[in-house]
Amino acid sequence: MRVLDLGWLTAGAATSTLLLDLGAEVVKVEGPGAPDPFRNWENADPEREWWNESPWFNFTNRGKRSLCLDLKDPRGQAVMQRLLARADILVENYRRGVLAEFGLDPALLRRRFPRLIIASISSQGETGPERDMVSFGSTLEATGGLAALTGPPEGPPIITGRDVNYPDQVVCLFATAAIIAALMERDRSGEGAHIDLSQRELTSFLLGEELIAAAEGHPSPRHGYGPNGETIRDGMAYWPGGSAPVRDGESLARAPEFQAGTAVLRAPDGTPVKGIPFRLQSRPLSVRGPCRPLGADNRSVLREAGLTEEEIAALEEAGVVATRPRRGPPR
Amino acid sequence: MRPLAGRRILDLSAQAAQSPHGLAAAMAGRLAAAFGAEVYRPDGPRAPKGALGRFLDAGKRIGPAPAAVDAAMGDSGALAGVSAPVILRFSVFGPGQDPPMSEFGLLALSGLLDIVGEAEGSPWPLAGHQPAYAAGLAGLAALLAALRAGGEERIEVSLFDVTCWLNWKVAAAMLVLGRIPRRGGARADWFTLPAADGHIALVYQEKDWPALREMLGLSDPRFDTRAGRLALRREFEAAIRPWFAARTREEITREAQARRIPIGPVRHPAELLSDPQYLARGFLGPGGMPALPFLVDGVRPHG
Numbered sequence: 064m065r066v067l068d069l070g071w072l073t074a075g076a077a078t079s080t081l082l083l084d085l086g087a088e089v090v091k092v093e094g095p096g097a098p099d100p101f102r103n104w105e106n107a108d109p110e111r112e113w114w115n116e117s118p119w120f121n122f123t124n125r126g127k128r129s130l131c132l133d134l135k136d137p138r139g140q141a142v143m144q145r146l147l148a149r150a151d152i153l154v155e156n157y158r159r160g161v162l163a164e165f166g167l168d169p170a171l172l173r174r175r176f177p178r179l180i181i182a183s184i185s186s187q188g189e190t191g192p193e194r195d196m197v198s199f200g201s202t203l204e205a206t207g208g209l210a211a212l213t214g215p216p217e218g219p220p221i222i223t224g225r226d227v228n229y230p231d232q233v234v235c236l237f238a239t240a241a242i243i244a245a246l247m248e249r250d251r252s253g254e255g256a257h258i259d260l261s262q263r264e265l266t267s268f269l270l271g272e273e274l275i276a277a278a279e280g281h282p283s284p285r286h287g288y289g290p291n292g293e294t295i296r297d298g299m300a301y302w303p304g305g306s307a308p309v310r311d312g313e314s315l316a317r318a319p320e321f322q323a324g325t326a327v328l329r330a331p332d333g334t335p336v337k338g339i340p341f342r343l344q345s346r347p348l349s350v351r352g353p354c355r356p357l358g359a360d361n362r363s364v365l366r367e368a369g370l371t372e373e374e375i376a377a378l379e380e381a382g383v384v385a386t387r388p389r390r391g392p393p394r
Numbered sequence: 395m396r397p398l399a400g401r402r403i404l405d406l407s408a409q410a411a412q413s414p415h416g417l418a419a420a421m422a423g424r425l426a427a428a429f430g431a432e433v434y435r436p437d438g439p440r441a442p443k444g445a446l447g448r449f450l451d452a453g454k455r456i457g458p459a460p461a462a463v464d465a466a467m468g469d470s471g472a473l474a475g476v477s478a479p480v481i482l483r484f485s486v487f488g489p490g491q492d493p494p495m496s497e498f499g500l501l502a503l504s505g506l507l508d509i510v511g512e513a514e515g516s517p518w519p520l521a522g523h524q525p526a527y528a529a530g531l532a533g534l535a536a537l538l539a540a541l542r543a544g545g546e547e548r549i550e551v552s553l554f555d556v557t558c559w560l561n562w563k564v565a566a567a568m569l570v571l572g573r574i575p576r577r578g579g580a581r582a583d584w585f586t587l588p589a590a591d592g593h594i595a596l597v598y599q600e601k602d603w604p605a606l607r608e609m610l611g612l613s614d615p616r617f618d619t620r621a622g623r624l625a626l627r628r629e630f631e632a633a634i635r636p637w638f639a640a641r642t643r644e645e646i647t648r649e650a651q652a653r654r655i656p657i658g659p660v661r662h663p664a665e666l667l668s669d670p671q672y673l674a675r676g677f678l679g680p681g682g683m684p685a686l687p688f689l690v691d692g693v694r695p696h697g
Contacts, residue, residue, distance in 0.1 A: 085539045118570040122562070173691065188689065191674040196651055198597075201584050202658040205595035210586065211662040212521030213510070219588070220660045221518050222595050223510050225581045226567075229520065232560040236531035241688055243538040244429050247397035250542070256395065256690050264677050264687035270522045270663055271449035271684045277664035278682025279445060288519060293498045295516060300502035307499040309517060312568040312575055315505040315558070320487045326504075326558030327565050335569040340532040340559040342488075343540065344548035 064246075066152045067092055067143075068127060071099050073228070074184050074200075074262065075156035076123050077235040077337065082152065082242065084339045084348050089127040090364055092143070094134050095385035098357065099124075107392035114388050115356045125336040126351035130365075131358035131385045134165040139383045143167065145368045147176055152242060156184040159194055169257040179255040180245045184238055188261035198263070200228030207266030208273065216287045230266045236340065237265055330354075358386035395695045396430025401541065403431045404459045404478065406468030407450075408438030414497050414526045414553050415469040415484040416440040420450040421523075421530025422467055422482060422537060427453030428686050428695070429538075434459035452683060465537060480540045482533050482549045489550055500525040504557035505564045512585070513578025529556040583624055586660055587631070587638045593660040594638060594646050605653040610637045 064087040068079035076091070076099065083089040093099055101120035107113035115121075130146075133139040143165070147153065153172070155162055162168060162183070169181050169189075183189060186198035196206075201222040204210045207230065214221035223229045238260055245256045267274060273283055288294050293302045300307050308314065315321050328338040330353040339348045361384045365375050378384045405423030410416030420435075420442060427433040433454045435441075442450045465480035466473060470490060473483055486495045501507035501519050511517045533551045540547035558565060567573045575581070586593045598606050600620055607617070614633060617623050623630045638646060643659035650657035661669070663682075672678050676694050677685055686695050 081535065085535075118566065119563075122566045122570060187671060188675055190689070190692070191671040193671040196658070196671075197654050197656045198658060199584075199599075199656045202595055202597045202656045205586070205593075205597075205660040206658040208661060208663040208666050209521055210593075210595060210660050214518050215516070218515075219586045220593050221511055222584060222586060222597070223520070224584045226509055226563050226575045226579075227506070227561065228563075229524070229560065232562070233524070233528050233531065236528060236535055236556075237687070240425070240531060240535040240538055243535060243542060244395060244397045245690070247538065247542050248395050251397070257692075258688050258690060259692070260688040261675070261677075264672070264675070264684070267663070267666055267672070267677070268684045268687045269524065269527050272444075272446040273522060273663040274666060274678065274682040274684055275448050276445035276682075277662070278667055281445070282662060282664040286521070289498050293496070293519070300498055300507060302496040302498045305494040305496060305499055307495075307502045309502045309508050310505045311508045312505055312564040315503075315561075315565060316568045318503070320491075320503075320554060321558060321565075324487070324552060324555040324558060326555045326562065327569060335566065337562055337566075338555070338559055340529075340551070340556045341536040342550040342552075343536065344550070345546065 064088065064152065065150045066090070066154060067146055067150045069153065069155035069157065071156055072101050073123065073231040074234050075154050076101070078182070078184065078238040078242070079127065079154045080123060080125070080337060081235060081239040083126050083351065087152070090130050090146070090360065091124055091127040092130045092132055093357065095131055095382065095387070095389045096133060096135065098388050103392050109391045113392050121354035122335070123337050125330050125354045127355065128360035128364060129355040129357055130361055133383045136383045138378060138381065140166040142365065142368065142370070142378070145370070146364070147172065147179060149368060150179060151246070153179060153181045154184070155182070159185055159189065173255065173257055177255055178249060178253065180242060180249065181255070181257045182238055182242050182260065183258065184234060184260045184262065186262050188264065189259040200231035203230040203263045203266050207263045208270050209266055212270070212273065212283060212285050214285060216285050220285070230262045233269065234260070234262045234265055356386070357388070358384065361386065395690045398426055398429040398431035398541070401431045401465070402460060402463040403433045404463045404466035404476065405433050405435040405454060406466060406472035406476070408435060408441040409472035410440050410469045411471050412469070412492065412495060413440065414495055414500060417523050417526035418484045418529035418533060418551065418553060419467045419469070421527045422533040423454060424450050424452060425530070425534050426537065434463070448681070449683070465541065467533065467537070479545065480537060480547045480549070482537050482551065484529060484533065484551050484553060486552065487554050488552050495553070497523060497525045500553055500557045503554060504561050506557055506561040509561065509564055509575060509577050511577050513576065513582065517577055525553060525557045528560055529553045532556050583620065587635060589638050589641060589643045589646055591642045594643050595658050595660060597656045597658070602655045606655055609649055609653055609655070610634050
């Protein structure tokens with residue numbers, strides 16, 4: 064199964080990582096003028112290969128092959144079409160409209176590559192009056208109903224913020240399932256699909272009982288710690304029938320069950336990387352490799368797509384394929 | 395899209411010994427039914443009631459299952475003696491490790507409770523059943539992969555692992571950077587603010603700051619850098635509160651979005667029932683029942 068990963072940050076990129084863990088070959092495609100924003104990080108040193116050193120990017124994108132290809136250039140777009148001819152899945156979470164600017168309009172791709180599954184993960188979906196609304200994960204907690212029910216009963220609603228951005232995390236699990244569902248459908252029908260996944264809708268879906276209760280005239284109030292007498296006292300969380308320590312990152316990292324679990328795994332070089340949220344008995348899952356440097360697989364990927372050495376060299380000469388971003392890290 | 399049409403799945407969520415396991419299995423079963431499977435959910439002491447039951451049981455057949463099923467899901471106790479090619483088992487920490495646990499406990503143990511909230515105040519749990527439902531989504535993804543692969547498979551989903559997986563930034567910051575993220579700490583410049591008719595979520599990136607400053611009419615140079623705004627968080631908040639309090643959520647959102655700033659209104663689920671975006675996309679059905687949260691080739695899948 065071949066995946067072309069145009070995913071940025073978490074929502075798209077970690078979805079592709081889960082597909083990789085389930086056996087797919089994933090090629091992450093980034094432009095030299097527009098690499099994944101996760102490559103920009105607060106301690107990026109412009110004197111070093113800062114783009115290959117981002118802990119957030121490397122944590123998420125371990126094991127993928129890397130192609131640095133300029134999709135704004137018609138020559139890069141032509142190469143992308145050749146890659147798509149061999150691909151099963153395209154994952155993207157660009158701002159709406161960007162895909163079409165690259166000659167990758169989903170309707171066009173569906174006609175040209177009828178077996179291709181295109182997974183578009185966006186904040187609002189491809190249609191509707193708010194399709195262009197700019198959102199981050201925590202914006203969607205607000206607009207999707209989660210924030211209204213999270214926080215103190217008498218205080219302000221609470222969003223998770225930069226260190227969690229909850230909708231961006233949970234969407235990867237659902238998007239992976241939706242893509243596999245589309246593959247199963249293709250197994251039966253031979254037809255690919257364009258999956259138009261709205262993160263805001265998923266956020267609300269995961270409050271489904273609250274939507275139904277509200278429609279029945281019984282909207283829930285904000286419950287604070289919970290509706291069943293849950294409370295926090297002296298660093299412990301209590302609920303009827305149990306208690307647990309309220310851990311911070313340090314105590315979590317020290318916890319034996321965390322170290323024995325699968326949430327964070329190790330790349331073959333020992334680096335901590337994003338883990339796998341399930342285990343399969345017949346096929347032990349493991350991290351295939353560390354994160355590859357930007358463009359490290361340019362030549363092998365292009366050769367596999369049928370490009371000649373001369374064609375590859377010409378693309379390199381023109382800067383259409385590259386191994387470094389065109390700009391330094393944002394200050 | 396009904397990729398599981400013709401598949402029979404046994405949903406033992408109502409037989410779960412603990413609530414998180416039952417809710418996780420119920421969500422996986424709920425979605426399997428939406429994807430076309432015949433999902434059989436025998437009655438039991440943990441059968442969801444009221445609105446929760448209407449949501450989680452949608453599309454399922456309540457009652458005994460046929461003798462042969464393609465997959466079965468539940469906790470260790472419910473699955474004991476059950477035979478099916480694919481088994482999806484939920485646990486707290488891993489196979490057979492099921493101490494007394496709640497979703498509140500999972501959030502606490504995973505760090506996902508501690509990181510949510512304001513620095514000076516208490517941590518707050520995410521509303522609803524997020525740890526269990528997320529485990530259900532993880533289980534569903536693995537279940538679909540196993541059914542597609544064919545043959546026998548036993549899938550293990552740890553509720554704790556999934557909750558930690560959601561909270562990866564905290565774990566990664568600690569393990570990779572040696573930095574401990576704190577609730578309301580050095581990165582906490584996103585928060586909610588009162589508007590004239592509710593609250594809005596102030597969410598923005600550094601590149602948005604010039605547009606946000608212009609929108610708010612701020613001229614205090616102390617707030618020109620992110621470091622300055624974080625160091626003077628209370629003063630900053632006091633300076634911007636009046637602007638938001640004087641406007642409705644819709645007015646604020648319109649002004650912010652015109653400047654491409656990702657600010658949005660805090661909406662209660664009751665308000666979402668008449669949300670223009672959801673209406674236009676046909677997301678909510680009769681009685682507030684949410685559809686699958688995606689379109690396929692422009693069409694909402696049934697289920």
